[in-house]
Amino acid sequence: MRVWRSLGLFRSEERRSMVKAVRVHTVGGRHHVQVEEVELPRPGCNEVEVRHTAIGLNYPDVEDCRGGLHARHTVYTPGSSAVGVITELGTGVLNHQIGQRVGYVNPPNKGAFSEASVVPISCLVPLPSNITDEEAAALLFPGFTAWMALKKLFPLRRGDPIVVNNLATGLGSVIAQWAKHLKAVVIGIVSSEDDVEHAKKNGCNEVVVHRAEIGYGFADEVRELTSGDGVAAVFDLVGKSSFTDALLCLAPKGMYISLGATAGDAPVLNFKDLAGRGSLVISVPVLADYVKNPAELLEGAQFLFELHKAGAIKMEIAKKFPLNMISKALDAMAKGEVGSCILIPPIPDPKNVPHGS
Known part of the structure; x- marks a missing residue:
């Protein structure tokens, strides 16, 4: 937490910061993405701001960057899972605190391919101390999908x-x-x-x-x-x-x-x-249909993190791509050249982030 304070990542009321984010401008065919600076909105009721330390990159994200998962034609930021630190609380947030390590999956408006994101608390998963940020980022989406498939959809005997x-x-x-x-x-x-x-x-x-x-x-x-x-x-x-x-x-x-x-x-x-x-x-x-409420999400997280702690599930990260190399990462994923991989956002420049208390 002291590290995040030293970088000035706790919000003040004076102004909002700009964050780097992947933006999709054209849907259909090959992905059309750019890394741009966008203004991060303030978290609203039952929302928090999460400053990312590692971002999951999975096959559905590749499709999302092509526009294959929806018919919207507005510019948007894809990405369905990430890990980071809570840096601001919206109104009504009682069970989370600034500086807390969390991960999230399937936020309603995606947006994980960015330095930071505003996320509903219903999507948050507190992270145990025995898993690193990068391990968690690689594991969350496939881990929850495996839980859905093996515990909910087809319970194995x-x-x-x-x-x-x-x-x-x-x-x-x-x-x-x-x-x-x-x-x-x-x-x-x-x-x-x-x-x-x-x-x-x-x-x-x-x-x-x-x-x-x-x-x-x-x-x-x-x-x-x-x-x-x-x-x-x-x-x-x-x-x-x-x-x-x-x-x-x-x-x-x-x-x-x-x-x-x-x-x-x-x-x-x-x-x-x-x-x-x-x-x-x-x-x-579809995973979103199996984690629609916090109770389901926490149930899946409990199974997942217990198996990881016991060594029953290990995640090998084949490749780490800087966020600004998103096009290269998507090409490698689409061609099947890498297995499990993650995106690493840049360390924020404290000069561009307002200092809080």
């Missing part, structure tokens, strides 16, 4: 065979580690022999290489690994190129869970096909 498709991502790794902790039998799908060892280190009992570019699928191998029975669920982050194989390796009454589409959207499916393949279920969950 001991011995359940599952497929996790795309272990190269932070989300895929967290789901596999969490599923292993729950004693499921985890079959990981990777796109290269180089990724096999990484998948095994991140919770997979078995690993299958899927080379979509040469028409090599994974359904037959998964069936063989499960003695022909198939798996209870497929957690898919790929989409188009793996959709058919994912359905083929499901057991009767199995569930296909779409958590991303790095290869494009899955093809249109006739509902009768699901019945004919054994009463299959398809789910496309």
